[in-house]
Amino acid sequence: MMSTEPMPDDAERLLEQACAWLSQLHSGEFSTSAQQELNAWRAADSTHEQAWQRAEKLWAGLGQLRGRRVIPGAQPLSGEGGWQAHDEGVRVSRPVAKLDSRLRGNDGLRSLKGRVNTRTRSRRSLTLAVACCALLAVTLTALYPPAFWRADYLTGKGEQRTVTLADGSRVMLNTATALAIHFDDNVRRVELLTGEAFFEVAKNPQRPFVVSSAGSEVRAVGTAFSVQRQSAQTQVELVEGIVEIQDAQQHRERLTAGQSALISGHAIALQAAKRPENMALWRDGYLEFDGLPLHQAVAQINQYRPGRVVLLNPALADKRISGLFRLDALDQAIASLNAAVPELQIVSVTPYLVVLR
Incomplete structure (x- = not known):
């Protein structure tokens, strides 16, 4: 069931500020100094950058209404506070800078809106856009589960998408799916936040590929399999190779091609084998x-x-x-x-x- 739990007050406030910045960015009157202030705000704290990414996803979700798909400024900040290209699946570290006092707390948002209100009619229209964006942010937060805000890749209802991760592995996301990527030098971890995905894993015995879902894990080196998150359970279908699966109680099983399993918080139920070509037919x-x-x-x-x-x-x-x-x-x-x-x-x-x- 979709969660309707509201965001914490601080996160909601930062999301409103990010929406205000984003609306100003798209106004066509974004000065160099404003860009520098925005860069400083984003770099000041990781929660600010998270709020910025959430605001961009909201803006992207309105793409069809606006008749555009490209989001200016979507790239992560570079080490110098400017813009740089973003490689799929690669996280970029960001410096921590001192936050401009004019943007602290709700005073910062009011200050930004105040500057907008003192200008031309077009700027007054921008104020309305800021308010609408902020209201939309709060409303959509209540409608969409927190999982979607933590996702690096996601799909909407009826949408499917294929992405190539930094290690060369390919992932096909099914409808209404959200993934978070957590790669490091020792393990390639993907968190299935909601939905279903099919993984074609690039072989690397020194860095296992692990998919976590609802407390369970699927561990592979180089293989092809699907994982579907069903509330507190996880369905796994193995098309090729071998994987090791584990529930929240550390029970383990090994699957071979054609096998599938349903993993709950305390048990693993192996299911009747299928022909691999009949698995995950949604891909076709x-x-x-x-x-x-x-x-x-x-x-x-x-x-x-x-x-x-x-x-x-x-x-x-x-x-x-x-x-x-x-x-x-x-x-x-x-x-x-x-x-x-x-x-x-x-x-x-x-x-x-x-x-x-």
Whole structure:
């Protein structure tokens, strides 16, 4: 279930300040001195940089509304306080500088807004943009789980994305997935914060590749496997090679190609072997139901399809569904549910709301 826990007051305040800076940056009237002040604010503390990254993700999320995708200033700060290119999966250390007193606490935000309000009408419009951005920040924080704010890579609903990490490993993110990367000299660690991902690991026996999820771990050297986080459980499917899996109680199992397992906080349940080519079919654009209860099939459709499918008839919830459906044609999947469950009535209220009763 998606968390609605609010952010701490300090984090919320810093996010508002970052949104104010970001709106000013996009105003077209961002001076060299303002850029220097922004650099100093970002470099003053790691929490400021985290707030800046969150604000950029909010701005990026509004890209379609603004008709643009590129975010100026998205790169991390360089050691000299300027801009530098960012390599995927590589973290860049930042210097700690003294924070300009004009930007401390809420006074800094009011000071920034005050300067905006004293200028031209375009600057007054910018003030409104600042307020809207800050309000949006607080609202979206309540709607999206904290996991998304900690992610280095993420996908939205129905989106899939492939990234190449710094070690050459490739990761394909499924719908609504968030990953955090924690590489060091000894271990290549990836944290699956939510969703599902498929890993093709570059071989390096001296630096194991570890995927952590809900207290469990999947450890590999060079192999291909998928990991899906299901609330407090983790599903692992091994397509190639060998991996070692571990739950929160240090129980361990070794999987070989074709095997899968469900890992909970205190146990590992090995599952029936599959043909490797039938694993993680979402990579090829397919959704498979193999005797899945109707309510679970509906939940999976909702992970990919825009809008919402609602099952209102609990008497049909456990009816079994089987079939192979294209992810880009899920309306056909919904229509086919009636063939498996003849008593099911399908009502399309709008293109985005379908009721099953």
